[in-house]
Amino acid sequence: MAKKIERMVIIGATSGIGREVAERMAERGVHLGVAGRRIELLEELQAKYGAERIAIAQMDVTDSAAADALDNLLNEIGAPDVLLYASGVGKQNPDLEEERELNTVTTNCEGMVRIVDRFVNYVKRTPAYSRKHKAHIAVITSVAGTMGMGQAPAYSASKSMQSAYIVALAQHARMQRIPMTFTDIRPGFVATELLNPAKHYPMLMTKAEAARHIIRGIERRRRIVIFDWRFRCIVALWRLIPRWLWERITIVKN
Numbered sequence: 001m002a003k004k005i006e007r008m009v010i011i012g013a014t015s016g017i018g019r020e021v022a023e024r025m026a027e028r029g030v031h032l033g034v035a036g037r038r039i040e041l042l043e044e045l046q047a048k049y050g051a052e053r054i055a056i057a058q059m060d061v062t063d064s065a066a067a068d069a070l071d072n073l074l075n076e077i078g079a080p081d082v083l084l085y086a087s088g089v090g091k092q093n094p095d096l097e098e099e100r101e102l103n104t105v106t107t108n109c110e111g112m113v114r115i116v117d118r119f120v121n122y123v124k125r126t127p128a129y130s131r132k133h134k135a136h137i138a139v140i141t142s143v144a145g146t147m148g149m150g151q152a153p154a155y156s157a158s159k160s161m162q163s164a165y166i167v168a169l170a171q172h173a174r175m176q177r178i179p180m181t182f183t184d185i186r187p188g189f190v191a192t193e194l195l196n197p198a199k200h201y202p203m204l205m206t207k208a209e210a211a212r213h214i215i216r217g218i219e220r221r222r223r224i225v226i227f228d229w230r231f232r233c234i235v236a237l238w239r240l241i242p243r244w245l246w247e248r249i250t251i252v253k254n
Contacts, residue, residue: 002219003136007080009033009073011061011115012087014041017140017187020211021084026054033073033080035059035066036087061087061111067118074119079128082218083119085112085139090155101154108158112139113165120169120178129179138183138218139166143231145186147238147246170223184224185214188231 008025012018014036022034026049034042035057042056055076059069074080089107093100116137123135144152145159166184173180187210205228217225226232238246 002216003081003221005030005081005219007031007033007077008082008084009035009070009077009080009119010084010086011035011059011070012085012140013045014038016086017207017210017214018084018086019045020207021086021214024211024215029053031077033057033077035069035073061115062106064114066111067114070115070118071122074122079126080135081133082136082138083116084214084218085115085137087111087115088140090142090144090152090158092151093154094151096153104154105158108155109161112162116165116169120173120180123180124176124178131179134179134181136181136183136218136221137166137169138185138214140185140187140214141166143186143188143226143235146235147241181221183218183222185217186224186226186231186235187213188227188234 005025008030010018010022010025010032013022013034015038018036019041022032022045026032026045031053032049033055034045036042037058037060039056039058042058046054046056055073057069057073059066087107088111089104091100091104093104116139119135119137123129129135139162141162142155142159144156145161145163147156148160149156163184163186166182169180170182172178173182188205210227213225213227217227226235241249
């Protein structure tokens with residue numbers, strides 16, 4: 001059963017999937033708190049839909065000050081129904097450039113933990129949440145986290161970590177009786193700035209298509225969202241491949 005979303009925070013709303021979801025939710029009249037590094041892009045969004053409906057915060061999730069920026073955003077919009085973590089980086093790195101690998105891990109892993117943990121603690125102390133009104137955390141991971149990808153080691157590993165962390169938080173919430181639910185969103189290839197336009201990506205999906213799948217999954221509070229059906233079939237097949245065989249597959253390149 002779909003839950004109506006009245007207030008939502010989106011981390012990573014300046015571009016890509018996060019921006020697309022923000023636009024669609026704003027069109028529905030949802031009160032939004034949006035954050036990202038490029039403040040001018042957030043200001044454009046606010047000007048388009050109105051400051052009374054959209055609160056903005058400049059945020060770099062790799063900076064410890066990001067957690068304080070989140071606190072300010074939450075204070076401004078009130079207790080949100082959903083926090084969507086859409087911030088992330090990911091590039092193929094066949095040459096294992098050290099800075100690229102480390103930046104990927106810092107942004108996708110450290111950044112997510114910083115923001116998500118701060119929100120969990122916010123929910124713990126906020127009386128607006130209860131068994132009847134649970135907070136919802138959704139994180140955009142990737143189907144790449146299913147298996148390690150030789151062309152993008154840090155990216156696939158960081159996405160696997162994100163998924164495992166959500167599992168741990170879901171268990172933590174039950175142990176601590178925190179009124180929360182979680183969604184692990186695992187897209188395949190989506191036409192965003194992260195992809196190299198000179199390369200061909202199979203089953204490429206537009207941002208609009210991805211946003212539609214994400215919003216529907218969040219509204220229905222699905223625990224895991226993999227889109228579309230073709231990637232669900234591929235992921236199911238990947239899981240059947242023994243590790244020793246997967247490590248010998250050298251044709252998975254793009």
